[in-house]
Amino acid sequence: MKLAMIGLGRMGGNMAERLLQHGHQVVVFDPSDEARQRLAKMGGEPAESLAQAIEKLSAPRIVWVMVPAGKITEDTIQTLIQTLNPGDIIIDGGNSNFHDSVRRGKEAQERGVHFIDAGTSGGVWGLTEGYCLMVGGPDQAVHTAEPIFTDLAPENGYLHVGPVGSGHFVKMVHNGIEYGLLQAYGEGFEILKASDFPIDLPKVAELWNHGSVVRSWLLELLAGAYRENPTLEHVRGYVDDSGEGRWTVFEAINENVPAPVITLSLFSRFASRQEESYSAKVIAALRNQFGGHKIHNE
Numbered sequence: 001m002k003l004a005m006i007g008l009g010r011m012g013g014n015m016a017e018r019l020l021q022h023g024h025q026v027v028v029f030d031p032s033d034e035a036r037q038r039l040a041k042m043g044g045e046p047a048e049s050l051a052q053a054i055e056k057l058s059a060p061r062i063v064w065v066m067v068p069a070g071k072i073t074e075d076t077i078q079t080l081i082q083t084l085n086p087g088d089i090i091i092d093g094g095n096s097n098f099h100d101s102v103r104r105g106k107e108a109q110e111r112g113v114h115f116i117d118a119g120t121s122g123g124v125w126g127l128t129e130g131y132c133l134m135v136g137g138p139d140q141a142v143h144t145a146e147p148i149f150t151d152l153a154p155e156n157g158y159l160h161v162g163p164v165g166s167g168h169f170v171k172m173v174h175n176g177i178e179y180g181l182l183q184a185y186g187e188g189f190e191i192l193k194a195s196d197f198p199i200d201l202p203k204v205a206e207l208w209n210h211g212s213v214v215r216s217w218l219l220e221l222l223a224g225a226y227r228e229n230p231t232l233e234h235v236r237g238y239v240d241d242s243g244e245g246r247w248t249v250f251e252a253i254n255e256n257v258p259a260p261v262i263t264l265s266l267f268s269r270f271a272s273r274q275e276e277s278y279s280a281k282v283i284a285a286l287r288n289q290f291g292g293h294k295i296h297n298e
Helices: 010-021 033-040 050-055 071-083 098-110 123-129 139-152 166-194 201-207 217-228 244-254 260-272 278-291
Strands: 002-006 025-029 062-065 089-092 114-121 132-136 158-162
Touching: 002 010, 002 050, 010 025, 010 033, 010 123, 010 139, 025 033, 025 050, 050 071, 062 071, 062 139, 071 089, 071 098, 089 098, 089 139, 098 114, 098 166, 114 139, 114 166, 132 139, 132 166, 139 158, 158 166, 166 201, 166 217, 166 244, 166 260, 201 217, 244 260
Parallel strands: 002 025, 002 062, 062 089, 089 114, 132 158
Antiparallel strands: 114 132
């Protein structure tokens, strides 16, 4: 199939490359000339602008948007909605909020343009391992674009989960679960490190990947990280979040669903960014006041 890939960063560039490897024709656009030329050398058809990328396609035109969530995604999709013709397809594979996807789907539908939200997981490994795709959108449009999804995904790694918005909703919950898993691994290995036993953490990470009930791809990645840096030297314990964990907690509150693990893992990320915790200072002062517990001076 022929499509345009808009955004050639760590995810979009690798996805375009994987599609080229599977014989698809891919028009590639990114503000970075270097990124465009890298894909051109692999057989991609570079475009100098979003408008030119659209011009290089034939009906029904399929445009995959893989740019950072926020204003750039909004602006790109609104431009496409106003530019594309009825029957054309927009696919948003970024980490958009599902509420935005529902709205964008309605706006696109008013102009006869199909909108698909494709929750995408796989990270930098997706090029070789394939991407897990959680796709929401109209049946007809998803069916039309299905060869793209099946070639991006590994076997059984693609699912049409429901109508517009459901793809990004499932991906949001997926990332919320990821927060909890990462936090559990982090806490477990800190307990091991803090013990009096001379435990070799890299070897434990390797061990648990063989027959253990806690084995996982994440644990395989941790073992790989330890092989590269056994003491995690120079790795600061500062953990960002890209939004999906927050959105998952918001939805849990809206739906009255108790989600303490995901919620606390999100708050732990906030705590990791503090040079010094003022709340901890308050607690230390109070413990000194009521119990005479020692205060550790700065």
